[in-house]
Amino acid sequence: MQSAAEHKGCRTAAKTAQAGCGSQTSQGDLPSEIWEKVKNHPCYSEEAHHHYARMHVAVAPACNIQCNYCNRKYDCANESRPGVVSEKLTPEQAVRKVLVVATTIPQMTVLGIAGPGDALANPEKTFKTFELVAKAAPDIKLCLSTNGLALPDHVDTIVRSKIDHVTITINTIDPEIGAKIYRWIFFNHKRYTGIDAARILTDRQLQGLEMLSERGILCKVNSVMIPHINDQHLVEVNKAVKARGAFLHNIMPLISAPEHGTVFGLNGQCGPTAQELKTLQDACEGKMNMMRHCRQCRADAVGLIGEDRSAEFSTDQIMKMDVKYDLATRKAYQDRVEDERAASVVAHQQELTQFAAETSAITVLVAVATKGSGLINEHFGHAKEFQVYELSTSGAKFIGHRRVDVYCQDGYGEEDRLSTIIRGIHDCHAVFVAKIGGCPKSNLIKAGIEPVDQYAHEFIEKSTIAWFRSYLDKVKSGDVQHEERGDAAIRQGALISAA
Structure with a gap:
């Protein structure tokens, strides 16, 4: 042991x-x-x-x-x-x-x-x-x-x-x-x-x-x-x-x-x-x-x-419910999960090769809306939590999650909840989503958090590292001035889910 x-x-x-x-x-x-x-x-x-x-x-x-x-x-x-x-x-x-x-x-x-x-x-x-x-x-x-x-x-x-x-x-x-x-x-x-x-x-x-x-x-x-x-x-x-x-x-x-x-x-x-x-x-x-x-x-x-x-x-x-516990069916399904999992690892490795000869002292946090499977596959308004990754030239490191109230209720955004979501990911430079509406997008930008939806349904690690490479290029060219973000609030109390 x-x-x-x-x-x-x-x-x-x-x-x-x-x-x-x-x-x-x-x-x-x-x-x-x-x-x-x-x-x-x-x-x-x-x-x-x-x-x-x-x-x-x-x-x-x-x-x-x-x-x-x-x-x-x-x-x-x-x-x-x-x-x-x-x-x-x-x-x-x-x-x-x-x-x-x-x-x-x-x-x-x-x-x-x-x-x-x-x-x-x-x-x-x-x-x-x-x-x-x-x-x-x-x-x-x-x-x-x-x-x-x-x-x-x-x-x-x-x-x-x-x-x-x-x-x-x-x-x-x-x-x-x-x-x-x-x-x-x-x-x-x-x-x-x-x-x-x-x-x-x-x-x-x-x-x-x-x-x-x-x-x-x-x-x-x-x-x-x-x-x-x-x-x-x-x-x-x-x-x-x-x-x-x-x-x-x-x-x-x-x-x-x-x-x-x-x-x-x-x-x-x-x-x-x-x-x-x-x-x-x-x-x-x-x-x-x-x-x-x-x-x-x-x-x-x-x-x-x-x-x-x-x-x-x-x-x-x-x-x-009818129960038919089938070990063979479960194993076959889990074998497919392993194939999906292995593909995610390979994609991350390939993206990291772009940093093979590059180092930078810059690190950033980003938030990701996901339903699982290692994919960016959740709508901003439907997210019950955001997973947070620390990005550096060493890769994408998972550091935690932030529970949030669901923004969309009955198809409409609840603006009073948007401020609590922003406080929950305030230390993040970007938030990766499958889709996002115009109103929350503009409010996130005002708060200094970049909404990123061009990697919808792609692997988290590969996508966040690709975005980070682009971010570093913008910092080098002077198009972006890197600034440290502030702290964020950990959600307390009962959560409000979609109605």
């Missing part, structure tokens, strides 16, 4: 166009057993998340800790954050849903249990679900998320259940900081608070991570960035989890809107700005793999990361 922990990235490398853990050409970068675990896991590979889907089943309602950033909600359809579900499932209902989703969405490769409480605070339901799914759909990867308090007690069961991926939320390794994040824990039939609670939790998290790594389980660590509480400290967390064998570190922004009803939301605790988040992720990236494509998904999320198709698969609906 040490070789996995030392792997330095899941994206195309500078100049050489050697891909990381996100494409077929990266197979030589990783031990074969690690490659098989990450190649089509959308959470563990940035490139795979453009092409493969995941689903969560909400079978674990109980939780053994209380975080100041969490408020679980049931029967809730209008919020997109961890701990929220529309309905809770039994293990039997869950496996039925898995089979329906995997038949309907053949690129669905991963089943996760992430609550809405804690997977290991509900061990009977969690492991029963995994047992049933493993028998009914043996090609699907099994994944669980936990706060880590009960983790050391279940490592043997995790190994026996053939769960290859475990995510642990570790926000601090300092109990004094932890006392500001956690209200209480319930451990060994007793409730603890304050520093005592945080110390027990931290010790159990790190112990569990080390035990899993020693057993060959691929571990991702989630950390919530909370300004003025643990933001600077997360560099130390990064070092600690790498030393214990973590493969991937995901630093996420605090979600703290008052309407969510969390302690932090109600007391006015702010979340980070886009630049603050990127600066911290950049500071940790040289030490281990960083995940930047996380969407802080609901506990019943279904589909590609960045989309949510859970409304299509309610319990009432799945009980009416």
